Amino acid sequence: MRSRNGLWRVAELPTTRAGVERAFSYFTAGVRLGTVAQMVPAVQLGAARAPHESGYLACWGAAALAAVAVSVVTLVRRRPPGTVVSVLDFGLACALLVLGPLVLAPWDRFGTWTAFQPGYALSVIITAGGVRGLAVWAASLLAVSLSYVVYLGGDVGSEMTSTAVGNVLTYVVYALVARMFFGYTRRIARDADASRARAAELARREEERRAQVMMHNGVAVMRLLTEQGDDVSRARLVGQAEFELRRMRSYLRGTDARGTDARGGDSRGGDAGGGDAYASDGDGPPAGLVPVVKRVCDRFADLNVVASLDLGTGLRIPAAQAEALERALGSLLLNVRVHARAHEVVVHLDGTREEGWTLTVHDDGVGFDPATVTAGIGLREVVVGELRRRGLAVGIVSAAGEGTTVTVRSRPEPGAGPPGPERPTVRAAFADVP
Template identity: 65%
Template sequence: MSSRSRLWRVAELPTTRAGVERAFSYFIAGVRIGTLAQMIPAVHAGVTTSPHGIAYAVCWAAAALASVAVSVATLVRRRPLGAAVSALDYTLACLLLLLGPLVLVPGERFGTWVAYQPGYALSVIITAGGVRSVALWAGGMFGIAACYLVYLGGAFSGEMISTAVGNILTFVVYALVARMFFGYTRRIAHDADTSRARAAELARREEERRAQVMMHNGVAVMRMLTEPGTDAARSRLLDLAEVEVQRMRSYLRGRPPDRDGDGSDTALAAIIERACERFADLPVETLLDLGAGVRLSAGDAEAVERALDSLLLNVRAHARADGVVVHLDQGPDGGWTLTVRDDGVGFDPAAVTPGVGLREVVVGELRRRGLDVDVESAVDSGTTVTISCHARSAACGDHDAVRDAA
């Protein structure tokens, strides 16, 4: 189906402000053409019975032409009429009501489409509810109601007073309902557009955060490779760089970095050993026996490994530590705690803003996965980072709890 033909299918219109305005144009055209269709069968009788047949025909033709013109204009514009054209539309409806007593016999002013003027005026009131000027909308509504009183004149008996009052109230009520319909629908469209823009911005920020998380360690390794060092140190950096290159390639190829849904899990102790081997140049001591039974899902394992790499990179680049202790412990309730402590230069958390590595790769990413992260440091007293998981949490490897929650 062509894009042009899709424009005429309301169900396929976008739920945006532009789409809503387009739907309004369909609504306006439908009301105006529908009113014209009701006027057509009675035109011959109106010309025949009118005391001024030619004048009746001219007035009827003006109403018909205006209905067609408004319908075409709104469909072409893809939105309701502007203030200037709406003012002309109101004016014509008022003029037709004022001329009605001249072209109609008194007995035909109620309950017949020969007297098309009130029905035409009602269609104008309904479709002009989309005009943005409140003053124009209110003035047009009350103007039509006043002209309708002139249209009635003294041509109805006391028994018809209730009908006349009911018709005037119909003008007012339909005007209010139409105004509410146009206004509320526009508000929904505006909120939808705002929500989409907000979602797009949040998605952009999240993608930016993911890029920072995925690229940070690799960039840090590449920066170290540009610095002077021994061949042995550069060889160890190259091994670490290869790991980070693989991660960045996976990210750039569009593969989600965290594959939580593959059903596999990994021993946390093995992950820690693998990460520490890449930093063999550091004085790292691993104490993992107490947490040998801890297992993590693939996604959690990858996040913890990235975080540990980032922590050890910080130690290598900044800490000037004589010793690093990595300790893993599992409690009797299934929870576990991973502690990374160095005796380096440390820093003052109150005076130093954490970098991307500590803020996003370690604290931000792990907390998003339900892990607790605590950073303690002091100048000349080293740094301790504690990563912990409470029992009965998905990150603690309690898959039964996850299934129960589902």
């Protein structure tokens, strides 16, 4: 029942090229059948007054049959007539106009539907506006106009000259308007399809980026689990692996990864590192900044992390920023574990509600040469990309033999761009975990 009724719900047709062509088929059928409806009441009178009744009825029947046939075929094919059908349609319209003087009395050629030929020709012109070939359309319009001149013949009084000229101009104007209507509507549909395709591609890329962000840290931990040689090293990574496993499962299931209370503890009684306290889309109440940072630092206690967080006590940040910051800080410390060979990592937090806050992560590891190292997914997306998307400023500075410093600020100075050296050093800030 729904599909049957939906056939006529033009307003519910999709705004795609296929939907537009289907709407054109309704338009074409409506114009052609509407013309037949106007022809029917006058057929009896026209046949009675025609000099050749049988010839008049034959012409009328050919026009009505063609109109109905075109309408049915158009509705079945769900698109307006193609080039071949339109050429045949124009040919019939021209033939009916040329035969008009033979089957109509001179006084019946204007102002009445007993002379159906001009009206039928107009319906063909309007519905053929969707013909793809410009040359075919223009030649057919010219042929109809010349046939109409033949239709007028020499028996029409001079007082009807203005009406005849007006009818020819009507053909031309309606043909141009119909073609503009078909062409512009098709262009809108093409643009709509292109926009949808672009939106789908952007959504795919965004989902790919989200997958990289959500999976990156977990993949890094799993790599470490397979490479660490002794049981002590592996046991140290189990808690982090469980944490990242819950996060990845939540992402794959499309559900929230809530597992900690407002104080940062794991409400499910899992590892001391706690679960992901935030929804996968960043929804939720503000989170305490210190618990977020401390929770990550606790998971990397083996790195000799010195966390100086007292100056940030009481600060709260939106859930989306907290989720991004926790993931980014975890990715940074993973990179330190894999690449830096650092003896100590200092995490310092400072700030106020009024002035904003600054989080600095510095390791005394080997550092790197910014000219030779390119950022990978972890630094580019998990750290810089995600934090900047959440409205946080990120600066990364490193030098060979001097360690690496990462600075996250809650509020960049108004009107100020990133520091001069930030862009090149961000690109080469860390040798990323593959």
